Amino acid sequence: xxxxxxxxxxxxxxxxxxxxxxxxxxxxxxxxxxxxxxxxxxxxxxxxxxxxxxxxxxxxxxxxxxxxxxxxxxxxxxxxxxxxxxxxxxxxxxxxxxxxxxxxxxxxxxxxxxxxxxxxxxxxxxxxxxxxxxxxxxxxxxxxxxxxxxxxxxxxxxxxxxxxxxxxxxxxxxxxxxxxxxxxxxxxxxxxxxxxxxxxxxxxxxxxxx
Numbered sequence: 549x550x551x552x553x554x555x556x557x558x559x560x561x562x563x564x565x566x567x568x569x570x571x572x573x574x575x576x577x578x579x580x581x582x583x584x585x586x587x588x589x590x591x592x593x594x595x596x597x598x599x600x601x602x603x604x605x606x607x608x609x610x611x612x613x614x615x616x617x618x619x620x621x622x623x624x625x626x627x628x629x630x631x632x633x634x635x636x637x638x639x640x641x642x643x644x645x646x647x648x649x650x651x652x653x654x655x656x657x658x659x660x661x662x663x664x665x666x667x668x669x670x671x672x673x674x675x676x677x678x679x680x681x682x683x684x685x686x687x688x689x690x691x692x693x694x695x696x697x698x699x700x701x702x703x704x705x706x707x708x709x710x711x712x713x714x715x716x717x718x719x720x721x722x723x724x725x726x727x728x729x730x731x732x733x734x735x736x737x738x739x740x741x742x743x744x745x746x747x748x749x750x751x752x753x754x755x756x757x758x
Contacts, residue, residue: 550687550688551687551749551752551753552620552686552687552749552750552752552753553685553753554753555616555619555620555753557612557615557616557619558616558750558751558753559750560612560616561612561613561615561616561746561750562746562747562750562751563747564609564610564611564612564613565609565613565743565744565746565747565750566743566744566747567605567609568606568609568610568613568740568743569740569741569743569744569747570740571602571603571605571606571609571740572602572606572739572740572743573740574598574602575599575602575603575606575740576736576737576740578595578596578598578599578602579595579596579599581595582595582596582599597649600645600646600648600649600658601645601646601649603641603642603645603662604641604642604643604645604646604649605642606642607638607639607641607642607645607665608638608642609743610638610669610743611635611638611639613743613746614631614634614635614638614672615631615635616750617676617680617746618631618676620680620685620686621676621679621680621683621685622679622683627676627679630672630675630676633668633672634668634669634672637664637665637668637669638665638669640661640664640665641661641662641665641666641669643661644657644658644661644662644665645658645662663705666701666705666736667701667702667705669698670697670698670699670701670702670705670735671698671702672698673694673695673697673698673701674694674695674698674699674702675698676694677690677691677692677694677695677698678691678695680694681695687749689745690742690745690746690749693738693741693742693745694742696735696738697735697738697739697742700731700732700734700735701732701735701736703728703731704728704729704731704732704735705728705732706728707724707725707727707728707731707732708725708728708729708731708732709725709728710724710725710728711725711726711728711729712725713725
């Protein structure tokens, strides 16, 4: 299947997908700028604050897209439960980033919540796109990219966590853990492109029905 079959709500979801793509791209750029410019100087973290703000909005913009993708999934108790879990993770990720911006939550606590939210979303991405591809309800390029992003993040995030384990040898922390950081970063940077691609497919499904 190379195109989505139109269902009501695609117009709203397409706009949200484009918004998420833009916010995600800004978030990736500002995070890179923060580590390149602000972290070596120990602040001030202007790019970091922008990244947190865009991350909060990104999680909100993702929800209409996730809901619209879910409507194309085979309806099961598992898929319905997964929808509640993934939307709750988006809300938690958005809230933690917002609270960090207004200095009501510490950096470490916000990071833990954000990584947990990302992990839940990655799991949903992997399973949802696998089901969509199996049922033929999703364009192949969109489904394969979603699977790749979800699967890579699920593996990379715990491996990247090795860099924080000070009791481990350096070659494990910075070798294996560093590889996890690199793979996770690549998947995270690809995430906005998935939303851009989803926006294109949702928009084309509308045009094909006119």
